[in-house]
Amino acid sequence: MDWGAILSNTLSYILSPVTIAYALAATGLAVHFGYAGLLNFGMAGFMALGGYGYAISVLSFGIPWWIAMIIGLLAAALFAVILGIPTLRLRSDYLAIVTIAAAEIVRLLFTTQVFDQFTNSADGLGGYHEGFRAANPFPPGQYGWGPWTFNETGLWVRVFGLLMLALAILLVWSLMRSPWGRVLKGIREDEDAVRSLGKNVFAYKMQALVVGGCIGAMGGIVYVLPSAVVPSSYTTSLTFFLWTILLLGGAATVFGPSLGAVIFWVVIALLGNLLPEMADAGILPMTAIQAGTLRYILVGVALMLLVIFRPQGILGDKREMTFVK
Template identity: 75%
Template sequence: MDWGAIFSNTVVWIISPETIAYALATVGLAVHFGYAGLLNFGQAGFMALGAYGYAISILSFGFPWWAGILVGMAASVVFALILGIPTLRLRADYLAIATIAAAEVVRLLFQTTVFDAFTNSADGLGGYHEGFRAANPIPKGVYGFGPFTYNETDWWVRIFGILLLAVVILLTWLLMRSPWGRVVKGIREDEDAVRALGKNVFSYKMQALILGGVFGSLGGVVFALPSAVVPGAYVPSLTFFLWTVLLLGGAATIFGPVVGSVLFWIIMSFLANVLPRMADAGWLPFMTNAQASIARYILVGIALMLIVVFRPQGILGNKKELTFNAR
C-alpha cells in the first residue's frame, strides 16, 4: 500500500472545513449536554438552519455574506424558542426524542417542493459564494507545504472558520467561568436544588439551548462555505457523529470538541483510505472494496461504545463532571 498517499489524504483533515464545522457544532452540543445537561439529538437541525439561512438570505434577498451569517444565527434562535418552550420541561429521554423529530421536520421542510423557490428542494442551493470570496484578503496564489497546500480561497475558508471557532471557544470559556455558567452546571447536577435557591431553571435552560443552537448554526455556515447546501447532509446521522466527537473529546470541556473533531475525521479518513486498499490487496477476502469503505462506520460505532464503557469522560474530560440530573 502507498502509505505516503494514505498519510497525505489523512492529515489534510486536521484543518478541513468539515473538521472546523463539526468542532463548532460540537461546542454548541457541549453547552447543551456537557454543561446544561440537555440531551439534544437535533443539532443537525441547527446546522441546517445556519447553512440555509446563510444561503437563502444571499440568493433570494441579496444580503451581504456577513448579514447572511446573522440571518442563520437568528433562525437558530427562533428554532430554539419554538423547540424549547414545549420541550424543556420534559425528562432527558423524552427531550432527546423531541429534538430528533424537530431536526427531521426542519430537514424535510427544506427538502419539500413547497418552498422550492427558496430552497431548491432536494437539489439544494449553490452559487452564493461570491460575496464571501470577494472579502478574501489573501492574494491569489497557492500557499502551504506538503498536504497543506491550498489556493487563496481554500485558505480563506479555513482561516475564517478557525477564527470563528476561536471566538466561540473563548466565549464559552468566559461564560462557564461566570455566575451564569455556574448556575447552568448546577442545573445539570441537581435541578431541584437550583430551583430551591430561587433560580428560574426554565429560563437558564432556554438560554443554554439558544446559545448552543447559535454555535450549531455557525457550524452549519462553515460547513456550507466551500460547497453547496443540500438537505441530505443534515440527516440524523450527522447529529450522532457530533455526539461521537463530543464523547471522544470530553462532554464538559472547552477544547474537547476540537480534539474530538480532529481525531474523528483523522480516523474516518484513515479507515476510508486503508480498508478499501486492504480489500483490493486480498487482506480482507470476506469484503469487497465498497463493503470495506462502509465498514469504517461500523468500527467508529464500536469505538463509540468502548468510549462510553471504559472512558465516558472522554480524552480531556473529568469524571466529576459526569453527574447529571435524573429528571
C-alpha cells in the same frame, strides 16, 4: 498500497472545513449537554438552519454575506426558542426524542416542493459564494505545504472557520467561568436544588439552548462555505457523529469538542483510505465498498468502548459527568 497518498489524505483532514464545522457544532452541543445537561439529538437541525439561512439570504434577497450569516444565527436562535418552550420541561429521554424529530422536520421542510423557490428542494443550493470570496484578504496563489496546501479560497475558508471556532471557544470558556455558567452546571447536577435557591431553571435552559444552537448554526455556515447546501447532509447520522465527537473529546470541556473533531475525522479518513486499499490487495475478504462501510462499524465499536471505559472523554473530568455516579 500507496502509503504516501493515504497519509496525505488523512492529515489533510486536520485543517479541513468539515473538521472545523463539526468542531463548532460539537462545541454548541457541549453547551447543551456537557454544561446544561440537555440531551439534544437535533443539532443537525441547527446546522441546517444556519447553512440555509445564510444561502437563502444571499441568493433570494441579495443580502451581504456577513449579514446573511447573522440571519442564519437568528434563525437558529428562533428555532431554539420555538423548540424550547414546549420541551425544556420534559425529562431528558423525552427531550432527546422530541429534538431528533424536530431536526428531521426541519430537514424535510427544506426538501419539500412548497418552498422550492427558496430552497431548490432536494437539489439544494449553490452559487452563493461570490460575496464571501470577494472579501478574501489573501491574494491569489498557493499557500501552505504538504497535505496542507490550499489556494487563496481554501485558505480563506479555513482561516475564517478557525476564527469562528476560536471565538466560540472563548465565548464558552468565559460563560462557564461566569456566575451564569456556574448556575448552568448546578442545573445539570441537580435542578431541584437550583430551583430551591430561587433561580429560574427554565430561563437558564432556554438561554443555554439558544447559545449552543447559535454556535451549532455557525458550524452549519462554515460547513457550506466551500461547496453547496444539500438537505441530505443533515440526516440523523450527522447528529450521531457530533455526539461521538463530543464524547470522544469530553462533554463538559471547552477544548474537548475540537480535539474530538480532529481525532474523529482523521480516523475516519485513515480508515476510509486504508480499508478499501486492503480489500483491493486481498488482505480483507470483502469488496472496497464493503470496506468503506466497515469504518463506521469500527467507529461505533470504539464509541461503545469509550462510553464503557472512559465516559468522560479524553479531556473530561469523570466527576462532572452526571451519568457516571
